[in-house]
Amino acid sequence: MRVVSLIAFLFLIISCSVSRNPLREQIKALQKGAIKDDTSFVYQLPFEPGKKRFVVQGYFGAFSHKERAALDFKMKKGTKVLAAREGVVIRLREDGDKGGLKKEYRQFGNFVIIQHADSSRSGYWHLQQNGVVVNVGDTVKQGQWIGISGNTGYTAFPHLHFIVWKSVPGSQWQQVPTRFQTQKGVRYLRAWKWYKRNNSTETKTK
DSSP: OHHHHHHHHHHHHHOOOOOOOHHHHHHHHHHHTSSOOOSSOEEEOSSOTTOEEEEEEOTTOTTTOTTOOEEEEEOOTTOEEEOSSOEEEEEEEOOOOOEESOGGGGGGOEEEEEEOTTSOEEEEEEEEEEEEOSOTTOEEOTTOEEEEEOOOEEOSSSEEEEEEEEEOTTSSEEEOOOEEEETTEEEEOOTTEEEEOOSSOOOOOO
């Protein structure tokens, strides 16, 4: 818990501002159950069955997610990263060899981007150098091993940055929140909470 406390302190001293993006309020309502969504795809947590991970930064977080509907899962270097949803690998990078709290390191972040059947895309960032185990054009299954977590790019500590986008008419891409199957049911994840993945590899669709 000492690491978690240090991370919390770091986030607090760096910034206390929040995004004015209207999606931020929508996500808060979804997390609280004030509005219901039973039609969106249910993603699988991007790590091995039976394991649990801590969400250190959530949607529109004050540190580096001020304008990002993204999630950061605390992960040690070398942890297996699994596909949260099936699809086709359309982009990747694994030759980045730098990481830390310098914005110029952002370009060195290793990643995998997967396109799904509904044309949405999911991205997995900060992977280890030479830590991608799929190729562009590969069709991957939900729960398939796609990479190894690391600390490349603009990072304060080793973690997995996960984000989903969808195509919107009149715009290029819009970030969207995602529901996940957890041991306690289907949830919109929140920062500063632990989430455990079921031992089962099955994921509900509603």
